[in-house]
Amino acid sequence: MEEFIGKLWHNWVTKAAAGHYPEAAVKLADVEKTAGILFRAFGGDPGLKVAAATSAEHGARRHWLQRLAGSNERIAQGRRDAETLRLPAEIAVFPEKSLNRDLYLWLAALAASDIAPEQPWFTRNQIASRTVLEHYPGLNDRYRRLVAAHLAGRIDPGQMQADEAAQESAIRQALAQPGSVDGLPPLTSLKSRPPQPVLLWLIGADKIDITDQVADPNGDLTPEGSGGKAEATREAHKAEQVETPDNKTPMMVMFRAESLPTWAEYVRVNRAFDDDEDPNASDAARDLNKLSLTRDGESAKSRVKFDLDLPSAAEDDTPIGPGLALPEWDYRKSQMLPAHCLLQPMVAHDAGEAALPQELAATARKLRGQFAALAPQRRWLKGQPDGPELDVDSCVRNHADRASGHTPEAGGHLAQARCERDLACLLLADLSMSTDAPISNSHRIIDVIRDSLLLFSEALTATGDRFGIYGFSSLRRQNIRFHLLKDFAGRYDAAARGRILTIKPGYYTRMGAAIRQAAAILAEQPASRRLLLIITDGKPNDLDIYDSRYGIEDTRMAVHEARRLGLTPFCVTIDHEAGAYLPYLFGPAGFCVIRKPEELPSRLPLLYVQLTRQ
Incomplete structure (x- = not known):
């Protein structure tokens, strides 16, 4: 009974907190092809692949109901880099399914018109938005509906402290009229929070896709297997490169001997080895806010990798x-x-x-x-000047032409020719x-x-x-x-x-x-x-x-x-x-x-x- 009541409470408070509408959710797999076609049709780099973006904590203020429900802490936002156009794996931020689908298409169009990637985030997205609306005016109505729906779900500036309210007002103005705000006002208090995520904009390309690649000691990126998942389901993780930790003098962990159990029942379990892969590793990585990578210059001693069973020189093919x-x-x-x-x-x-x-x-x-029917065959050519046989049709036509006072235009023989492929x-x-x-x-x-x-x-x-x-x-x-x-x-x-x-x-x-x-x-x-x-x-x-x-x-x-x-x-x-x-x-x-x-x-x-x- 307790579990049943808890489930009802969770569903109610999550729905009341708003910001997530599962019944109107649209998945990237459903619009991946359409978004990719739109991105390339609008001039986007045709070499980019479309894949899923990973959600991350944004640190912005939330409504009290969202804090109570523990929701909206993390969010996935669109971005692009040299190889990938990353879009959220699922969009369910609006109560209407058509709006969630339009957000996918808008992000694809925005990424295709991202002509100033070197500019700061605030200015860059305004330039891209203005470029889309000027070159493709048919998207104006959809954009206005998306802006209205997005602003309705954001916290009102009147409920924020002064510096946060100034940033929120600037964002609202930039969304309503892209290009009208020169820069984002700075935060002046140490207790201030960053602005709420702008779902209609792209974030900076400061993430590294390391879901299916690891760094080898030689500095190359080594594939860890051929992809069995679709590109749209692969997620990128935010990563940082750190120094190799020095574990030569690790801290001793103190414990009390009295904490050891006095007896134990024998239980037969499977003991894991160091070389065993953790089946929950991908889930653990997905829950981390940031992955730390390091190169220690040493090869893994506990792992043996073979490309193939290499043949000896005597058994291998002969070089030419x-x-x-x-x-x-x-x-x-x-x-x-x-x-x-x-x-x-x-x-x-x-x-x-x-x-x-x-x-x-x-x-x-x-x-x-x-x-064999496609093999070259011999065929007869009619009306030839000479040949092994007479062309009866051509002879009759020539005789009729002479009788009417005309000059014959074709020969009167048949000749064979070989048809070559x-x-x-x-x-x-x-x-x-x-x-x-x-x-x-x-x-x-x-x-x-x-x-x-x-x-x-x-x-x-x-x-x-x-x-x-x-x-x-x-x-x-x-x-x-x-x-x-x-x-x-x-x-x-x-x-x-x-x-x-x-x-x-x-x-x-x-x-x-x-x-x-x-x-x-x-x-x-x-x-x-x-x-x-x-x-x-x-x-x-x-x-x-x-x-x-x-x-x-x-x-x-x-x-x-x-x-x-x-x-x-x-x-x-x-x-x-x-x-x-x-x-x-x-x-x-x-x-x-x-x-x-x-x-x-x-x-x-x-x-x-x-x-x-x-």
Whole structure:
């Protein structure tokens, strides 16, 4: 009964305190796509990803009911930095759902018009608000409704002390007429509180996203696993960098021996080890106001990390040549870094010859039969000046023209001509360590990719199209492995099948360098149409900063370079979250997402037909 009454009291006092309306809540996941489209349509940086912002204590004054209910202590506000547009994971500050949704859209428009990020917070948001209202007058009505609803929930300046009231009045004036207030009046008392959060404005980008990255001793940011969550659910935490604590002479904790129990009942429990991950670590981090980070220059002794089971030099693929120095695009400097990466072409030395696996034989026969119809065929050309046979229709037409006094315009023979498919295709397969993940009890992603390459080769052999197959993985910028499976000059035979059957998961996905090398190979092929087909299971990543926006921008630049060479890049992926980044990399019509990975072997050849039919 006590618990029931307490629940009723909590619900009543929380609702009476206002500031939170669960029945009208709008989640970021519901408007993420709309907000992202609006942000980019209004001129926002297309490389920014939309993600959730973490709530933090604001320290401002609250209504007495809010203090009684213990609510509104923390709040999540929008912000943007070089890589992310952070919006609240949920907005439920207004009683109307339409207002909460409009607040999301307004924050996206405000972030897109944030043209003075170097200005103080108060001035910066006024400039951005005025820019939005001047360039997009259709948002004026929504903005006025949001301002009215927001001001109604703020504490009246008459209930504050003088300096706080001056700040509140300045904020209200700045919201009503953006750009009309030059600066925020200072606080004069040590007991004064900061102003209440302005929900219609962005806060400063003084937070660091460390939810899925940690700093290694070398100063690089090391990814702690491929993201299994959507970007919209990842939260950023406010962090600070501190000095390494000196624990050489820790304080001794005193205790009384009488506090020890005199007897204990044996209880069998699972003892945790130092290396065990705390399952509640993410919840604990979310409750902290600030996370403190430090670099001690030492590697963790209690933790052993392996990239993969590394093969010995005798078992590894054979390098071809000394390697190729390739450039890389640094979007932060807006310049190409020459000879920044080292790409090493490789070929399997012990692959041997192999036949097509029996489980693929039936599908391969079906595909060869379907693709044989695309093979070059001879056709008759009518009205030719000479040829092995007469063109009866043309002869009759010529005779009629002469009889009517006209000069015949066409010849009277039939001639045969061969129809050529003047195209070349290079298939680039992602062989990173993530392809070792299982998709069923008997198959991994790498097995699906292997079957796809085999069936793709069988289909294109039936058409006679020129094609090459390569794979890639990376281990930082100086170790990019580029595996030769079949080049354009070689035939698809038992030796090529053997190389395809020996592919195995590698390291990481430094996609930009691999695309540049593949584009250079394909650009040398004498064909009127050249298709660069990329198969991957995730976004670009590596052990260094390539895992961040840096890798996305370098890959995007590599795709643009391929297009400037006259190539047609197209990406086929099985990553369900690819819709968040592939349109930025390849364009809205430059990629295809295969929702069921096991369908990739059968769908890839048919996709090739669609791409080459135009």
